[in-house]
Amino acid sequence: xxxxxxxxxxxxxxxxxxxxxxxxxxxxxxxxxxxxxxxxxxxxxxxxxxxxxxxxxxxxxxxxxxxxxxxxxxxxxxxxxxxxxxxxxxxxxxxxxxxxxxxxxxxxxxxxxxxxxxxxxxxxxxxxxxxxxxxxxxxxxxxxxxxxxxxxxxxxxxxxxxxxxxxxxxxxxxxxxxxxxxxxxxxxxxxxxxxxxxxxxxxxxxxxxxx
Ligand SMILES: *Cc1c(COP(=O)(O)O)cnc(C)c1O
Numbered sequence: 001x002x003x004x005x006x007x008x009x010x011x012x013x014x015x016x017x018x019x020x021x022x023x024x025x026x027x028x029x030x031x032x033x034x035x036x037x038x039x040x041x042x043x044x045x046x047x048x049x050x051x052x053x054x055x056x057x058x059x060x061x062x063x064x065x066x067x068x069x070x071x072x073x074x075x076x077x078x079x080x081x082x083x084x085x086x087x088x089x090x091x092x093x094x095x096x097x098x099x100x101x102x103x104x105x106x107x108x109x110x111x112x113x114x115x116x117x118x119x120x121x122x123x124x125x126x127x128x129x130x131x132x133x134x135x136x137x138x139x140x141x142x143x144x145x146x147x148x149x150x151x152x153x154x155x156x157x158x159x160x161x162x163x164x165x166x167x168x169x170x171x172x173x174x175x176x177x178x179x180x181x182x183x184x185x186x187x188x189x190x191x192x193x194x195x196x197x198x199x200x201x202x203x204x205x206x207x208x209x210x211x
Pocket of ligand 1 (some may be wrong): 034036057081082164194195196210211
């Protein structure tokens, strides 16, 4: 068995054990296999194993790597996790199924207009700067309501919220805040939990783990 397959199986087992421990019945979070910097030889075994959700953080890398793979595997879903520049939106809309990093009006406008041209309707997460860190991407919590309204007026398909909590903080506090925001705005999905803290994110009903 290929090492990426064994990794995935191990992660799934840990998730299942944690969900049992928390008695969260019928909770089935999705794993986004973050494949940035990985090549086909590590990715294809996961596809053979039946894995469908993959994540990248650069448009050009995603385009080069995934255009041929997606042509052969129509059921794959590709997630854009990284910061998206507006001059890359056209290509992003072509190759990705989800965008996790929407955090400004200019980008929202651009996605909306290019989706119309490309006849696409991507699932989109609003990225929240949940730790209110100066240098970090994401919309400030106090601006979320207005920004969400702005996105809905553009007919963007906003499915939920995404965050990358502060590295040195207690992730639980931020995951809890995210879960509260999700409830407040009645979103379907929460994209949170990375390789180091995905088991903690399960307590707060994360629906997409980025590992
Ligand atoms: C790279 C990346 C991940 C996964 O990173 P790890 O260090 O493996 O946890 C998750 N989310 C985003 C937004 C990323 O860019």
